[in-house]
Amino acid sequence: TEMGCLSIVVLGASGDLAKKKTFPALFNLFRQGFLQSNEVHIFGYARTKLSDDDLRERIRGYLIKGAPSENPEILSDFLKLIKYVSGGYDSAEGFLSLNKAISEHELAKNSYGSSRRLFYLALPPSVYPSVCKMIKSYCMNQAVPTGWTRIVVEKPFGKDLASAEELSAQLGELFDEPQLYRIDHYLGKELVQNLLVLRFANRFFLPLWNRDNIDNIQIVFREDFGTEGRGGYFDEYGIIRDIIQNHLLQVLCLVAMEKPVSLRPEHIRDEKVKVLQSVLPINYDEVVLGQYEGYTDDPTVSKDSNTPTFATIILRIHNERWEGVPFIMKAGKALNSRKAEIRVQFKDVPGDIFKCKKQGRNEFVIRLQPKEAMYMKLTVKKPGLDMSTIQSELDLSYGQRYQEVPIPEAYERLILDTIRGDQQHFVRRDELRAAWEIFTPLLHDIEDGKVKSVPYKPGSRGPPEADELAAKAGYVQTHGY
Numbered sequence: 001t002e003m004g005c006l007s008i009v010v011l012g013a014s015g016d017l018a019k020k021k022t023f024p025a026l027f028n029l030f031r032q033g034f035l036q037s038n039e040v041h042i043f044g045y046a047r048t049k050l051s052d053d054d055l056r057e058r059i060r061g062y063l064i065k066g067a068p069s070e071n072p073e074i075l076s077d078f079l080k081l082i083k084y085v086s087g088g089y090d091s092a093e094g095f096l097s098l099n100k101a102i103s104e105h106e107l108a109k110n111s112y113g114s115s116r117r118l119f120y121l122a123l124p125p126s127v128y129p130s131v132c133k134m135i136k137s138y139c140m141n142q143a144v145p146t147g148w149t150r151i152v153v154e155k156p157f158g159k160d161l162a163s164a165e166e167l168s169a170q171l172g173e174l175f176d177e178p179q180l181y182r183i184d185h186y187l188g189k190e191l192v193q194n195l196l197v198l199r200f201a202n203r204f205f206l207p208l209w210n211r212d213n214i215d216n217i218q219i220v221f222r223e224d225f226g227t228e229g230r231g232g233y234f235d236e237y238g239i240i241r242d243i244i245q246n247h248l249l250q251v252l253c254l255v256a257m258e259k260p261v262s263l264r265p266e267h268i269r270d271e272k273v274k275v276l277q278s279v280l281p282i283n284y285d286e287v288v289l290g291q292y293e294g295y296t297d298d299p300t301v302s303k304d305s306n307t308p309t310f311a312t313i314i315l316r317i318h319n320e321r322w323e324g325v326p327f328i329m330k331a332g333k334a335l336n337s338r339k340a341e342i343r344v345q346f347k348d349v350p351g352d353i354f355k356c357k358k359q360g361r362n363e364f365v366i367r368l369q370p371k372e373a374m375y376m377k378l379t380v381k382k383p384g385l386d387m388s389t390i391q392s393e394l395d396l397s398y399g400q401r402y403q404e405v406p407i408p409e410a411y412e413r414l415i416l417d418t419i420r421g422d423q424q425h426f427v428r429r430d431e432l433r434a435a436w437e438i439f440t441p442l443l444h445d446i447e448d449g450k451v452k453s454v455p456y457k458p459g460s461r462g463p464p465e466a467d468e469l470a471a472k473a474g475y476v477q478t479h480g481y
């Protein structure tokens with residue numbers, strides 16, 4: 001590991017993301033020994049006037065929640081590393097005092113080694129440009145020639161192609177691409193990270209993973225709660241920008257990409273970009289949008305909102321491997337369950353002598369959450385004296401198989417990557433552009449009311465039209481044992 005002092009600055013320290021995700025992830029890294037008290041200092045920055053202790057008290061509860069059995073001493077050691085600086089997001093004065101605090105820490109900890117500064121923007125994107133300008137002007141570590149400055153940003157990166165490009169250009173003027181870490185927390189999930197290994201380290205899958213054998217692929221996100229408390233944000237963005245354009249599309253890349261030249265981040269991201277660029281324009285006959293009943297009761301949501309809280313969109317990849325295979329992207333809020341999974345459905349066996357077709361097809365399911373698992377639905381002889389068949393499962397459930405290994409939180413892993421300088425699991429600028437290119441025309445047409453959301457009941461599977469669309473695209477519901 002690199003030596004020297006590490007300053008982690010959480011901007012927007014009193015906000016929801018910082019409290020719920022960033023600080024707990026830092027705490028988890030600390031208790032596992034990835035952040036050393038003799039090197040690291042954490043700075044919270046926000047507009048609210050708070051003392052160091054006020055901030056510590058605000059986040060304490062969230063830290064305990066994430067690690068209930070932790071020794072209280074470790075918690076207080078961690079809290080001691082946190083300092084707070086208040087200031088505006090375009091205030092030179094504020095950023096000068098932040099720089100002063102960081103520099104003091106660097107001087108106290110070491111003046112020889114390299115100094116590393118990580119700025120985590122747990123902030124609304126509208127302030128990214130000004131905050132980045134402030135960091136660039138006032139918080140770069142000129143005193144120490146070695147070391148680095150890195151900026152971590154969270155989606156939404158713009159609202160469409162044009163605004164995303166504008167934001168990229170603004171940040172790109174201030175920082176180089178290797179300094180910018182665009183987080184998509186789905187890339188930090190264990191089973192998402194497993195996709196490359198699964199596909200490219202297993203002989204089982206290599207020859208089957210293509211249009212000759214696969215009939216359709218579903219990438220599904222469901223949540224069993226609505227937009228509670230985030231109606232204002234959500235109404236402006238909708239489910240496509242909130243989930244599909246980023247999280248599910250990243251998953252699609254990993255499912256569909258060609259084998260990268262190596263595991264180098266650039267090689268992997270090169271292949272992801274190619275897949276995105278091969279996605280055909282969306283055919284509106286293959287789109288179903290929904291909005292749950294009661295969504296507009298939220299006073300922060302406009303009464304005549306057409307914003308989808310549910311969408312099924314079929315993407316088609318125009319290349320040799322995937323032509324003709326629908327990628328059924330499905331995401332919804334206020335549904336009947338919380339689940340994220342990938343379902344790879346294989347074609348029927350030709351010349352079926354068992355007449356087992358109606359029991360369902362081979363299907364390979366990767367459940368990202370909850371209860372991480374991979375299972376294969378396959379046909380076996382029904383145990384017993386009869387020669388009949390049933391659908392059964394080969395099941396690798398992580399909770400059972402890897403009991404002793406706790407699965408890390410996505411944010412924990414991604415923050416560690418930013419410290420280590422590994423950009424593999426972060427979204428590159430050209431990936432982002434290609435992702436927006438796919439969805440921007442549809443998003444504009446939804447805003448213009450040209451594509452409408454149909455109502456669905458909260459707690460349901462979503463609009464029945466979506467199931468019909470998936471069935472039309474070839475998805476066959478299987479019947480378990």
Ligand code: BG6
Pocket residue numbers: 185223242243340
């Ligand atoms: C966020 C979305 O990016 O992901 C939320 O803004 C959503 O709307 C969340 O609830 C889901 O994340 P996870 O990890 O719980 O699936």
